[in-house]
Amino acid sequence: MTINRKCKGCGSPLGNSAGAWCVECNKNAALRNLRESRDRAIVTAINILTKYRVTVRPARPSDNREVKVLPDGNKWCCLHGDNLQVGIAGFGDTPEAACLAFDNAWSIDAAELDTAKGE
Numbered sequence: 001m002t003i004n005r006k007c008k009g010c011g012s013p014l015g016n017s018a019g020a021w022c023v024e025c026n027k028n029a030a031l032r033n034l035r036e037s038r039d040r041a042i043v044t045a046i047n048i049l050t051k052y053r054v055t056v057r058p059a060r061p062s063d064n065r066e067v068k069v070l071p072d073g074n075k076w077c078c079l080h081g082d083n084l085q086v087g088i089a090g091f092g093d094t095p096e097a098a099c100l101a102f103d104n105a106w107s108i109d110a111a112e113l114d115t116a117k118g119e
């Protein structure tokens with residue numbers, strides 16, 4: 001005698017397979033679990049980063065989202081603006097060093113810049 005069991009998810013007949021879910025619903029549930037655990041991991045990472053920023057160090061100019069960190073020859077360049085001519089930039093051996101140089105450049109005032117050009 002065949003028992004007409006149906007999948008709890010989609011209602012399709014299960015035949016002789018064990019369990020309450022069909023193969024397709026099992027697969028979907030596994031994928032959903034995977035996605036959810038990945039999303040949780042991302043949220044945790046964001047929370048850790050946010051906490052790090054708030055508690056360990058104050059915001060720096062290079063935290064600005066419009067800053068680009070790019071390789072430039074054998075250096076890294078941290079750039080704000082369209083290019084080096086019109087933008088503000090810092091250079092360093094590492095992206096971190098480039099961003100620190102950028103942070104310093106950010107606080108140079110125009111008068112100092114004129115003095116440097118005059119040399």
Ligand SMILES: [Zn+2]
Pocket residue numbers: 007008009010011012021022023024025026
């Ligand atoms: Zn199903």
